[in-house]
Amino acid sequence: MEIVICPFCGKENRAEDETCQYCQARLKPLRIDPESQPGLIGQSPGEESQVFSKKEGKPDSQDGLQASGEVTPAGKPAVSEPSDWLTGFRNQITTQDLTPGPEALDDERQPEARDIRQDFEAGAMLDDAFRSLPFENARDNEESYPEFLPDEPQKAEKVGDVAADDLAWLRELQSQYNEVDGLSSAASKKDEGWLAANELSQDSQKREDERVPRWVGEISAGSLDKQDSEAEGGLSASELPSWLDATRPLATPQIIFGMPSGYSDQVEIAGPLAGLPGLLPAEPEIALGRKAAAYPTQLQVSETNRIQAEIFDQVLQSEGQNRPLPDRVLVSSQKVMRMAFALIILFAILAPVFSLQTLERYPAITPVEVLSASQIISRIGSESPVLIAVEYEPGFSGELDAALAAVLDHLMIQGAFLVLVSSVPSGPMQAEHIVGVSNQVGPHQYINSASQKEYINLGYISGGLAGLRNFAENPRLSNPSDISGEPAWENPVMVNIDDINDFSLVIVASENHDKSRAWIEQTSPLLEDTPLIYVVSAQSEPLIRPFFDATPQQVQGIVSGVIGSVHYGATIGRQGIAHLYWPSFNSGLLAAAILIVVGGGANALLALTASKNGRKPGGKSL
Amino acid sequence: MKSYPFVYLLAAIAIASGAAVLVGYFFPSLAGLKGEMLDWAVIFTAVLLLIGVISLVRTHWRKIMQDQKDRAYSLVLIFSFTLTLLVAAPSGPTSKWSMWLYENLLIPIESSLLGILAVFLLYASARLFNQRMNIYTLLFIGTVLLALLGWLTIPGVDLEGFKDARDWLSSVWAVAGVRGILLGVGLGTVATGLRILIGADRPYGG
Numbered sequence: 159m160e161i162v163i164c165p166f167c168g169k170e171n172r173a174e175d176e177t178c179q180y181c182q183a184r185l186k187p188l189r190i191d192p193e194s195q196p197g198l199i200g201q202s203p204g205e206e207s208q209v210f211s212k213k214e215g216k217p218d219s220q221d222g223l224q225a226s227g228e229v230t231p232a233g234k235p236a237v238s239e240p241s242d243w244l245t246g247f248r249n250q251i252t253t254q255d256l257t258p259g260p261e262a263l264d265d266e267r268q269p270e271a272r273d274i275r276q277d278f279e280a281g282a283m284l285d286d287a288f289r290s291l292p293f294e295n296a297r298d299n300e301e302s303y304p305e306f307l308p309d310e311p312q313k314a315e316k317v318g319d320v321a322a323d324d325l326a327w328l329r330e331l332q333s334q335y336n337e338v339d340g341l342s343s344a345a346s347k348k349d350e351g352w353l354a355a356n357e358l359s360q361d362s363q364k365r366e367d368e369r370v371p372r373w374v375g376e377i378s379a380g381s382l383d384k385q386d387s388e389a390e391g392g393l394s395a396s397e398l399p400s401w402l403d404a405t406r407p408l409a410t411p412q413i414i415f416g417m418p419s420g421y422s423d424q425v426e427i428a429g430p431l432a433g434l435p436g437l438l439p440a441e442p443e444i445a446l447g448r449k450a451a452a453y454p455t456q457l458q459v460s461e462t463n464r465i466q467a468e469i470f471d472q473v474l475q476s477e478g479q480n481r482p483l484p485d486r487v488l489v490s491s492q493k494v495m496r497m498a499f500a501l502i503i504l505f506a507i508l509a510p511v512f513s514l515q516t517l518e519r520y521p522a523i524t525p526v527e528v529l530s531a532s533q534i535i536s537r538i539g540s541e542s543p544v545l546i547a548v549e550y551e552p553g554f555s556g557e558l559d560a561a562l563a564a565v566l567d568h569l570m571i572q573g574a575f576l577v578l579v580s581s582v583p584s585g586p587m588q589a590e591h592i593v594g595v596s597n598q599v600g601p602h603q604y605i606n607s608a609s610q611k612e613y614i615n616l617g618y619i620s621g622g623l624a625g626l627r628n629f630a631e632n633p634r635l636s637n638p639s640d641i642s643g644e645p646a647w648e649n650p651v652m653v654n655i656d657d658i659n660d661f662s663l664v665i666v667a668s669e670n671h672d673k674s675r676a677w678i679e680q681t682s683p684l685l686e687d688t689p690l691i692y693v694v695s696a697q698s699e700p701l702i703r704p705f706f707d708a709t710p711q712q713v714q715g716i717v718s719g720v721i722g723s724v725h726y727g728a729t730i731g732r733q734g735i736a737h738l739y740w741p742s743f744n745s746g747l748l749a750a751a752i753l754i755v756v757g758g759g760a761n762a763l764l765a766l767t768a769s770k771n772g773r774k775p776g777g778k779s780l
Numbered sequence: 781m782k783s784y785p786f787v788y789l790l791a792a793i794a795i796a797s798g799a800a801v802l803v804g805y806f807f808p809s810l811a812g813l814k815g816e817m818l819d820w821a822v823i824f825t826a827v828l829l830l831i832g833v834i835s836l837v838r839t840h841w842r843k844i845m846q847d848q849k850d851r852a853y854s855l856v857l858i859f860s861f862t863l864t865l866l867v868a869a870p871s872g873p874t875s876k877w878s879m880w881l882y883e884n885l886l887i888p889i890e891s892s893l894l895g896i897l898a899v900f901l902l903y904a905s906a907r908l909f910n911q912r913m914n915i916y917t918l919l920f921i922g923t924v925l926l927a928l929l930g931w932l933t934i935p936g937v938d939l940e941g942f943k944d945a946r947d948w949l950s951s952v953w954a955v956a957g958v959r960g961i962l963l964g965v966g967l968g969t970v971a972t973g974l975r976i977l978i979g980a981d982r983p984y985g986g
Binding site (some may be wrong): 500519520521555584590617620622625630635700701703704721753755757758762770 | 813815818819821822824825826829837872873874881882883886887890891892893898899900902903904905906907908909910913921924925928929931932933934935943947950951954957958959962965
């Protein structure tokens with residue numbers, strides 16, 4: 159069983175583990191492109207030599223070479239016999255290549271140094287040529303060896319042994335090196351192994367320590383010393399010198415903080431993040447667990463929110479509580495007061511009927527709209543067709559019958575031919591009713607019979623606004639017969655009527671503002687010289703007045719309610735239904751005004767008293 | 781709009797009908813088409829009135845049959861409808877008995893309702909001071925009193941000042957307010973007509 163010693167905690171781990179099971183430090187280096195990344199950060203190039211076999215106590219790299227049948231002398235490590243040319247090549251690099259010393263700058267040796275530098279570049283080309291050779295085992299070992307160490311014994315020997323027969327030109331190049339560089343040739347002749355070469359390289363590295371980082375020097379020096387000592391077999395792993403042992407990362411783990419250059423090229427090969435590049439290493443400080451942040455478990459609320467929550471809670475609790483129902487009063491004060499108001503109004507209305515005519519006084523000044531309507535009707539000749547639209551409901555007949563009856567009375571006196579129509583379903587019957595009422599007012603009797611037709615009832619106009627427009631444009635087609643089913647347009651008076659403008663006068667009686675406005679909108683454009691008069695209730699009079707005040711006038715006269723009827727009767731010197739209603743109407747107005755003043759004052763006093771006592775107004779009233 | 785072909789057909793008919801009537805106002809040569817469309821509208825409205833009567837009777841008949849609450853009123857309605865139909869159908873709506881029903885039942889009942897309404901309005905006006913005592917209440921009640929007193933005539937008392945004030949209110953303030961209402965109604969009517977003409981508003985469904 160192979161074990162791996164963690165370079166950080168020094169504990170043993172299994173060989174297949176990627177990270178230390180004790181400190182989570184990475185045990186195997188990340189896979190790096192050997193050409194672009196000369197070494198791992200925090201790991202020496204010879205760190206793979208720390209993977210030992212428990213049986214033999216030798217590095218795996220050596221075991222691998224032996225197992226693969228590489229040519230090695232018996233009982234002697236392969237690294238102890240580097241080839242001469244490779245030793246000289248290494249010495250040249252360590253002594254003269256990139257760090258020329260004072261002796262290298264000697265004027266006499268400058269041409270030689272230049273040649274050596276050119277040869278070094280040729281050696282780099284040679285190295286590339288070696289990499290291209292199809293030796294799988296050698297290539298595998300190259301991947302685990304850092305590139306920045308040019309003097310690897312195993313690599314040199316392996317490549318040299320395999321390619322020695324075929325690469326004779328290399329020997330020629332080696333001889334050229336020996337001729338140019340005397341120092342290198344002398345070193346190659348001595349054949350003192352890796353220790354002598356290392357001494358020279360260490361001397362040259364001492365001069366380079368000022369330019370290269372300190373950790374790079376420690377890694378390269380420590381690893382090389384260790385490998386050389388093992389290759390010679392003179393020292394065991396436990397007998398290393400103290401200075402060399404101190405350089406081992408086993409005793410002094412180097413923890414590099416931050417993100418070194420080249421990590422973006424690293425690829426994770428283990429764990430769930432396998433295959434992802436640019437990951438942070440599982441360094442000990444990252445692997446350390448952190449204490450979870452403490453969050454307050456109590457809800458942070460403001461004072462306003464707390465008060466609102468308490469109010470809401472109180473509301474919810476009060477929902478479940480039973481509330482006593484107030485005792486039901488059989489006869490409340492409001493009901494009594496309503497009865498009292500009704501009795502007072504009823505008395506005020508009935509008092510004039512029972513000969514208590516103390517308030518019998520008619521208004522004197524006639525309004526201009528009533529006077530205008532009266533003057534227009536006064537110009538209506540006998541047998542002139544007058545269209546009358548009865549557009550009010552039966553409930554308003556008390557007020558509008560009085561107003562319309564005065565106008566119809568005037569028309570009957572003038573001898574006009576009445577054409578009644580309505581867009582209200584109950585309008586045709588209302589029209590018959592108002593003709594009957596008007597007949598009772600005066601000495602005239604308008605009759606609609608087969609032998610005598612003084613008026614005609616065209617009945618109901620269906621279709622709403624469209625029906626009104628259709629009737630205004632073509633009344634013959636809209637209502638071809640009267641309400642009894644007889645032909646309506648065969649009467650001599652009606653023969654010349656083709657549209658609404660052919661009537662001598664149009665009168666609209668309505669309590670509804672929409673109906674009144676519909677007649678104005680649909681018929682006014684067709685009424686060129688035909689006047690339009692409205693008989694409306696008192697509540698609709700302000701809504702029609704703008705059409706009368708307009709210039710030009712769209713409505714030429716208005717008779718509104720009981721008061722308008724009284725005024726109209728005064729203009730023609732007749733007293734109609736409105737004069738019968740007037741005493742009761744007048745006393746009812748006075749009673750209503752008194753009740754509003756007295757009742758309103760009493761309720762206002764109650765409200766003020768309640769507010770002084772701190773009670774809510776409106777709880778108790780008259 | 782729902783993707784029913786029938787809905788598109790309805791919209792097309794409505795827009796075409798509205799456009800035909802509208803164009804008839806601008807071009808007298810197309811007045812015949814406009815009149816034809818108006819005749820159709822009148823006929824359809826009359827049919828709708830008949831359908832409404834049938835629906836009213838059917839609804840109240842169902843309430844009676846299902847023994848629902850207030851079925852007594854439904855029974856009165858069915859009885860009145862049947863009686864009116866039996867009286868008016870043979871001889872017409874303006875016959876002697878039809879007019880008797882109208883003048884002795886319909887007019888008194890509806891007039892009584894309006895009379896009760898007058899009493900309730902009077903009582904509510906008096907209570908208004910107890911319910912809401914503010915400047916608007918005083919303004920409302922003051923206007924009502926001014927209108928009532930402006931109509932009032934009392935022998936021996938000169939109330940011409942109230943009459944002048946009432947006329948001023950009616951001819952200035954009321955007319956000014958009504959003019960604004962009429963302008964708003966006119967603009968709303970135009971907007972509604974345009975919406976129907978372009979199909980944005982479809983009261984016929986869809």
